[in-house]
Amino acid sequence: MFFDYLMNGLGLGAIFAFIALGYTMVYGIIKLINFAHGEFFMVGAYVGYFCLRDLDIERVGLPQPLPILLDFFVALWAASLVAGLLAVLTERVAYRPVRKAGRIAALLTAVGVSLLLQNIAVQVWGANPRSFPDPRVFHALDDLEGEAQANYYADREFTTTQGETVTEAVLLISQGDVLDATKRASIEDQGFDEVYERVTLSPKSVQYFVILALIGWTPILWFLVKRTRMGKAMRAASEDADAARLMGININLVVALTFFVGAFVAGVGGVAYIATYGKVEPMLGFLPGLKAFVAAVIGGIGSIPGAIIGGLILGVAEAIIPFVLQEVFGWEEAFAWKDAIAFAFLIVVLVVKPTGLLGKPMREKV
Amino acid sequence: MLVLEGVDVYYGNIKALHGLSIKVDEGEIVTLIGSNGAGKTTTLRTISGLMSPRAGRITFQGREIGGERAERIVAQGIAHSPEGRRIFTDLTVRENLDMGAYLIHDKSAAKERLERVYTLFPRLKERASQSGGTLSGGEQQMLAIGRAMMSRPKLLLLDEPSLGIAPILVQEIFREIEQIRREDGTTILLVEQNAHMALKLADRGYVIETGRIVHEDEAGALLDDPKVREAYLG
Ligand SMILES: Nc1ncnc2c1ncn2[C@@H]1O[C@H](COP(=O)(O)OP(=O)(O)OP(=O)(O)O)[C@@H](O)[C@H]1O
Numbered sequence A: 001m002f003f004d005y006l007m008n009g010l011g012l013g014a015i016f017a018f019i020a021l022g023y024t025m026v027y028g029i030i031k032l033i034n035f036a037h038g039e040f041f042m043v044g045a046y047v048g049y050f051c052l053r054d055l056d057i058e059r060v061g062l063p064q065p066l067p068i069l070l071d072f073f074v075a076l077w078a079a080s081l082v083a084g085l086l087a088v089l090t091e092r093v094a095y096r097p098v099r100k101a102g103r104i105a106a107l108l109t110a111v112g113v114s115l116l117l118q119n120i121a122v123q124v125w126g127a128n129p130r131s132f133p134d135p136r137v138f139h140a141l142d143d144l145e146g147e148a149q150a151n152y153y154a155d156r157e158f159t160t161t162q163g164e165t166v167t168e169a170v171l172l173i174s175q176g177d178v179l180d181a182t183k184r185a186s187i188e189d190q191g192f193d194e195v196y197e198r199v200t201l202s203p204k205s206v207q208y209f210v211i212l213a214l215i216g217w218t219p220i221l222w223f224l225v226k227r228t229r230m231g232k233a234m235r236a237a238s239e240d241a242d243a244a245r246l247m248g249i250n251i252n253l254v255v256a257l258t259f260f261v262g263a264f265v266a267g268v269g270g271v272a273y274i275a276t277y278g279k280v281e282p283m284l285g286f287l288p289g290l291k292a293f294v295a296a297v298i299g300g301i302g303s304i305p306g307a308i309i310g311g312l313i314l315g316v317a318e319a320i321i322p323f324v325l326q327e328v329f330g331w332e333e334a335f336a337w338k339d340a341i342a343f344a345f346l347i348v349v350l351v352v353k354p355t356g357l358l359g360k361p362m363r364e365k366v
Numbered sequence B: 001m002l003v004l005e006g007v008d009v010y011y012g013n014i015k016a017l018h019g020l021s022i023k024v025d026e027g028e029i030v031t032l033i034g035s036n037g038a039g040k041t042t043t044l045r046t047i048s049g050l051m052s053p054r055a056g057r058i059t060f061q062g063r064e065i066g067g068e069r070a071e072r073i074v075a076q077g078i079a080h081s082p083e084g085r086r087i088f089t090d091l092t093v094r095e096n097l098d099m100g101a102y103l104i105h106d107k108s109a110a111k112e113r114l115e116r117v118y119t120l121f122p123r124l125k126e127r128a129s130q131s132g133g134t135l136s137g138g139e140q141q142m143l144a145i146g147r148a149m150m151s152r153p154k155l156l157l158l159d160e161p162s163l164g165i166a167p168i169l170v171q172e173i174f175r176e177i178e179q180i181r182r183e184d185g186t187t188i189l190l191v192e193q194n195a196h197m198a199l200k201l202a203d204r205g206y207v208i209e210t211g212r213i214v215h216e217d218e219a220g221a222l223l224d225d226p227k228v229r230e231a232y233l234g
């Protein structure tokens, strides 16, 4: 029981960590709290959603579960890539022009970009939540025989009274049905020679995935920041932009790259998030974005390991503290208060350690 | 090699340099002396492209560079060791030096530069893996100069290398500056408040007051000039 909550917390925390990285990297280099970062995450989640729903990568002729893994692999890369490019574009058109106008102007711009992206998402994709597309395993009708092992579906297009074309899944064979000649014929009559079963991802498998993904990404980021020429340039520019320019470092390039990497990893979190919560919607970036920002502050904003640790701590705190309050102290409503608990936790950390766990003491720039 | 003609520079609406003209010939050590707030740092920041002149011309090796971006100017052979050292305290000594060679893509050339800088400042080699922030002030100054030398500059701009450093280390650093000119053939524009040391090292000098050049002469002549002695040599 406790272990389950711990895993929940780590899974959630890994998602926070993936988002918090972008906040902390961008803050580190231009001292901007990028309020639109949650929207990069949201757009990444939509891209992942459309890949999973429409690309039909599950159809590739490989033994299971490879097609499903490939499906997610492609969705993750697409989500990350688009989120990264959106971040670069946003930086170029919205943030760079105000970079010298002071921090308040930049912050307001970020809030504006955040609202703008939310609104665009509502206009383009609609305000209604869409449910997460479960991966599918396709079967040729001819390959199936005997008693059905699962529910089998096929997609049918039909036109609504408003004239919209909608795709709808039709249940053709229920689990346990015997697929005899009449049933087969009736399905073929409806025009289907192929059916699919849906694979429901267990929350556990998503948790394991996102935790493993974080474990995989941490050394990659470490290498990127510590060992590569660009990573060193990034650290140099975040400490002293003018001195970095004197080295020949192109600050604009470094800033763009930082935005790209930060949003790229947020894309991973985006796909994991919609797989965990089962839906995607335009406002999806708001709360996780805010909490990831909290995580970045807890870890010490500007610090990359801080973002990872802060994310994990916040996720675990959000899962464990209500659990303890409920089980040990008998407070039945503890789980309803989990968001408030997360923010209370932030306040406690900041009172005890104002710079966050791994943050450096504030240095006034001369 | 470097010529500034009638350069005006502003901070917002405040004019910091008033029609400043100086020149530095190849192989020279030229010093710019003056009291607090005279505009020495502003002059160097304008040459290295951190600030843009609003009027006047800056040419380097016959090419107009006024207002070009800093990262382009360093590529043309001007390195700037800024006031207050401005080393990267979170990076190791070695990484600081690597940043100095940021534009050198040839690995063996960068390695050669590193060896050269380690020869000039052996302490940096001893402390290569230490983070820059843990160095003493004098060592940080060596690192700032070494970092600037990594790009194999034709012209080296030095802003107050003696600032806040023990006299014995200052002497060591000035010896290295002399050595850089002699052995690397690097031309040097040195800004100093320590006018005595600067003039003893330099070939020529300029005296700057509130953004204007008020004297220029051979270094030895400035050292003997009674007005200069009174104002800057105590
Ligand atoms: N960031 C700034 N904003 C506004 N004014 C500035 C700024 N930096 C310098 N100034 C002004 O420009 C003038 C020249 O300053 P500068 O730093 O070039 O002097 P300096 O000769 O290097 O002095 P010091 O010996 O103290 O380093 C001064 O009047 C100073 O107050």
Ligand SMILES: [Mg+2]
Residues within 6 Å of the ligand: B040, B041, B042, B083
């Ligand atoms: Mg100065």
